[in-house]
Amino acid sequence: MALQALRGTSDVLPEAITRWSAVEHTARRVSRCYGYQELRTPLIEDATLFLRSVGETTDIVQKEMFRFEDRGGHEIVLRPEGTASVVRAYLEGHLHKTEGFSKLFYLGPMFRAERPQAGRFRQFHQFGVEAIGSASPWVDAEVVTLCVEILRACGLADLTVLLSSMGCRADQARSAEQLRERLRPSLQELCKDCQGRFDKNVFRVLDCKNPACHALAWKTSGSPRPTGSHGIRGSGGHEEVGRGSPFVLCADCQAHFEQVRQALGAAGVGFDDTAVFARGLDYYTRTVFEVRAQGLGAQDAVAAGGRYDQLVEELGGPSMGAVGFAAGIERLLRAQEHGRAPSDEQRSRRGVYLAIAQPALAGEGFRLVQQLRSHGVCALMDYDHKSLKAQLREADKARCQFVAILGEAEVKQRAITLKDLEQSSQETVPLEAFAQTVAQRAKTAAAACHA
Numbered sequence: 001m002a003l004q005a006l007r008g009t010s011d012v013l014p015e016a017i018t019r020w021s022a023v024e025h026t027a028r029r030v031s032r033c034y035g036y037q038e039l040r041t042p043l044i045e046d047a048t049l050f051l052r053s054v055g056e057t058t059d060i061v062q063k064e065m066f067r068f069e070d071r072g073g074h075e076i077v078l079r080p081e082g083t084a085s086v087v088r089a090y091l092e093g094h095l096h097k098t099e100g101f102s103k104l105f106y107l108g109p110m111f112r113a114e115r116p117q118a119g120r121f122r123q124f125h126q127f128g129v130e131a132i133g134s135a136s137p138w139v140d141a142e143v144v145t146l147c148v149e150i151l152r153a154c155g156l157a158d159l160t161v162l163l164s165s166m167g168c169r170a171d172q173a174r175s176a177e178q179l180r181e182r183l184r185p186s187l188q189e190l191c192k193d194c195q196g197r198f199d200k201n202v203f204r205v206l207d208c209k210n211p212a213c214h215a216l217a218w219k220t221s222g223s224p225r226p227t228g229s230h231g232i233r234g235s236g237g238h239e240e241v242g243r244g245s246p247f248v249l250c251a252d253c254q255a256h257f258e259q260v261r262q263a264l265g266a267a268g269v270g271f272d273d274t275a276v277f278a279r280g281l282d283y284y285t286r287t288v289f290e291v292r293a294q295g296l297g298a299q300d301a302v303a304a305g306g307r308y309d310q311l312v313e314e315l316g317g318p319s320m321g322a323v324g325f326a327a328g329i330e331r332l333l334r335a336q337e338h339g340r341a342p343s344d345e346q347r348s349r350r351g352v353y354l355a356i357a358q359p360a361l362a363g364e365g366f367r368l369v370q371q372l373r374s375h376g377v378c379a380l381m382d383y384d385h386k387s388l389k390a391q392l393r394e395a396d397k398a399r400c401q402f403v404a405i406l407g408e409a410e411v412k413q414r415a416i417t418l419k420d421l422e423q424s425s426q427e428t429v430p431l432e433a434f435a436q437t438v439a440q441r442a443k444t445a446a447a448a449c450h451a
């Protein structure tokens with residue numbers, strides 16, 4: 001039997017790469033516009049990093065990390081998320097000393113040993129940003145705005161931004177006590193895991209994947225349960241801060257949240273601050289958010305993030321605020337398919353197919369193809385002695401914009417026939433000027449297509 005990719009993992013075949021690249025390109029472009037710089041971290045990390053950041057009682061750490069011992073007996077994990085690694089890299093690279101406030105972005109695979117289902121994989125990809133070194137609410141607003149702008153630039157229209165605040169650590173301790181009091185009478189009805197979480201980290205009951213615990217926790221907390229997508233609404237209104245949330249905020253955290261809401265209003269980003277939702281990672285403080293998209297079914301969070309003001313210190317650095325988000329690329333691509341026409345980039349033709357009339361002309365053809373490539377023009381040719389007709393069919397299949405036909409007569413006249421398949425036109429171009437002419441034509445066509 002042929003071998004298959006592991007459950008929850010998948011290949012990205014060439015036909016899908018155009019869309020992946022377009023999303024990656026857009027995310028990088030928009031992030032750079034906001035002043036974020038790319039960084040890359042290893043796929044494997046010391047297990048302790050995630051125990052200390054994501055949290056020992058979270059599902060990610062307890063059940064979903066791919067963990068193994070290396071030959072030296074060190075406990076290694078395949079990274080389940082990017083934030084902890086970025087903070088580690090920030091500290092290890094001394095950016096807190098050399099740069100201070102740093103705006104960073106990353107893109108790559110993450111690994112969680114979850115039960116695979118639609119929109120939930122064991123290897124998936126995230127595009128994420130982390131703004132480290134500021135406690136300003138303007139940075140929270142910038143991060144949410146950047147997230148929405150990237151998703152919109154990728155063609156997602158029907159988005160709902162859920163916004164909430166989990167308060168500072170002192171607020172969380174107080175809120176946990178209140179939630180415990182409310183849950184205590186139903187303790188026996190919780191699953192075994194949640195009974196363990198009750199004392200250690202009661203907020204984890206809120207995101208238990210067991211529907212009974214989940215329902216009980218949200219019902220008991222007096223909060224409306226997380227709702228589905230409704231499309232972005234106007235600015236968030238002025239309900240009491242923390243309304244409907246299990247988190248009770250101190251005056252400072254309320255003021256911070258209010259400033260984030262106002263800044264988002266000023267940026268024209270709509271949000272819903274009434275529906276509460278749980279974040280499955282322990283490092284969050286204050287602002288948390290989730291962006292939901294249409295067409296994703298149960299796994300409709302296309303991006304999520306929030307502020308983590310203690311994490312840098314908890315990982316051995318100075319006390320400094322930080323905030324970020326990560327978008328799931330697979331979910332983003334799936335949401336794109338929902339009611340969206342293929343982009344111009346996908347529809348339009350590009351590049352040149354150099355067809356040769358006889359196999360003996362392969363050498364001259366190869367020279368010309370290389371010339372085109374060195375001028376930055378995508379160029380293809382046949383290496384298998386196909387008939388001219390078959391080569392023309394191949395050019396069409398590869399969606400080339402030009403076909404250049406090289407025959408004996410052309411070589412003698414030091415010229416080549418160039419057909420533009422988009423314009424249905426044809427001309428004869430001197431061989432010496434061939435590469436420059438095609439490069440110029442391709443550039444003009446690309447500019448017209450993006451105008």
Ligand code: HAM
Pocket residue numbers: 080081082083112114119120121122124125126128129130280281301302303304305306307323324325326327328329330331
């Ligand atoms: P997260 O909510 O665990 O947050 O993941 C962020 C996004 O990654 C989700 O909204 C979803 O789109 C995608 N995602 C997560 N798990 C899977 C999966 N198993 N299969 C497919 N897609 C998935 C974080 O990872 C935080 N590090 C975000 C953050 C950055 N917070 C602050 N900075």
